[in-house]
Amino acid sequence: MLNFQIQSDSEVPASKQLFAQIQFAIASGQYPPAHRLPSTRQLAMITGLHRNTISKVYQQLEENGLVESIAGSGIYVKLHEHENRVSESDSPVAASIKAIKEGIDRVLELGCTIDQVKELFTEEIDWRISCCDRVVVTVPQRDLDAGKIIQQELKNTLGIEIELIELEQLPQILAEINFGTLITNRYFIKEVLAIVPPNSFRVIPIDIYDYNKELQLIKALPPQACLGIVSLSEGTLSVASSIVNSQRGDDLLVLTSSLSDRDRLRAVIRTAHTVIAGYTSYDRVKAEIVAMREDLIRIPDVISVDSYISEKSIKLLQRELSLKKIK
Numbered sequence: 001m002l003n004f005q006i007q008s009d010s011e012v013p014a015s016k017q018l019f020a021q022i023q024f025a026i027a028s029g030q031y032p033p034a035h036r037l038p039s040t041r042q043l044a045m046i047t048g049l050h051r052n053t054i055s056k057v058y059q060q061l062e063e064n065g066l067v068e069s070i071a072g073s074g075i076y077v078k079l080h081e082h083e084n085r086v087s088e089s090d091s092p093v094a095a096s097i098k099a100i101k102e103g104i105d106r107v108l109e110l111g112c113t114i115d116q117v118k119e120l121f122t123e124e125i126d127w128r129i130s131c132c133d134r135v136v137v138t139v140p141q142r143d144l145d146a147g148k149i150i151q152q153e154l155k156n157t158l159g160i161e162i163e164l165i166e167l168e169q170l171p172q173i174l175a176e177i178n179f180g181t182l183i184t185n186r187y188f189i190k191e192v193l194a195i196v197p198p199n200s201f202r203v204i205p206i207d208i209y210d211y212n213k214e215l216q217l218i219k220a221l222p223p224q225a226c227l228g229i230v231s232l233s234e235g236t237l238s239v240a241s242s243i244v245n246s247q248r249g250d251d252l253l254v255l256t257s258s259l260s261d262r263d264r265l266r267a268v269i270r271t272a273h274t275v276i277a278g279y280t281s282y283d284r285v286k287a288e289i290v291a292m293r294e295d296l297i298r299i300p301d302v303i304s305v306d307s308y309i310s311e312k313s314i315k316l317l318q319r320e321l322s323l324k325k326i327k
């Protein structure tokens with residue numbers, strides 16, 4: 001996925017293709033927090049785009065709160081307050097001790113005494129424990145179905161009650177409740193942080209599944225094949241369509257459908273050679289195929305995407321909420 005590709009003959013503007021690919025790389029954790037993005041020169045060599053075009057894409061990513069520019073250093077994936085820079089080569093215990101020591105040293109450098117550091121750490125831990133009492137998924141109303149996918153998957157994997165609240169309703173909720181944990185797709189993190197006041201709800205952006213397996217399947221489809229993509233979320237369909245277009249261009253016909261549009265769904269099933277369906281959509285797609293079987297010239301292969309949230313984010317939430325692994 002990180003081998004960015006631009007289809008010059010596509011109807012989708014090159015800048016939009018690149019933006020969608022980088023945005024997805026960040027949202028899926030392939031470019032983790034604090035990761036340095038390629039320079040405009042490097043990306044120009046990879047994609048063939050003008051550096052001014054790439055600069056505009058980086059500017060748009062920064063405006064969306066996904067990256068930040070550090071003068072004289074480069075463009076980095078934005079590191080939010082709860083996210084720590086820890087080397088993956090460190091063991092969990094060693095990494096934890098290292099992070100704690102560095103945190104204490106930093107607070108002492110800011111002028112606090114060791115007693116104050118102890119008090120601050122205790123307050124932070126107590127606050128995080130309090131935030132576990134209420135867990136809420138929030139997304140904008142325009143892509144509420146993405147929130148429904150997140151809510152369902154977290155209920156299944158964490159085994160706890162998860163609320164779903166539209167982002168537009170969040171100010172009212174925050175006015176009534178002091179503490180809680182807010183979970184959102186990283187695509188929406190800027191909008192959420194703009195609403196949540198300090199020291200209230202704990203905000204945790206989740207990474208989505210990287211779809212590497214599905215992308216390899218898409219690359220292997222024969223020329224002029226028809227790919228169907230079905231999801232509960234319109235936003236997911238839009239991103240998926242852009243990503244596939246950047247990989248295959250006009251060489252592959254892509255048809256998308258949400259579950260709410262049955263006529264469109266049936267049209268995808270009639271036409272597509274292969275259908276990729278989110279796990280919340282898979283059973284519905286299979287049921288429609290059974291209902292349409294006698295009218296179908298060809299039965300499409302249906303591939304189920306088993307998850308929407310990355311395994312890393314699930315494990316993070318299990319630790320944050322002090323949960324045991326759900327089997």
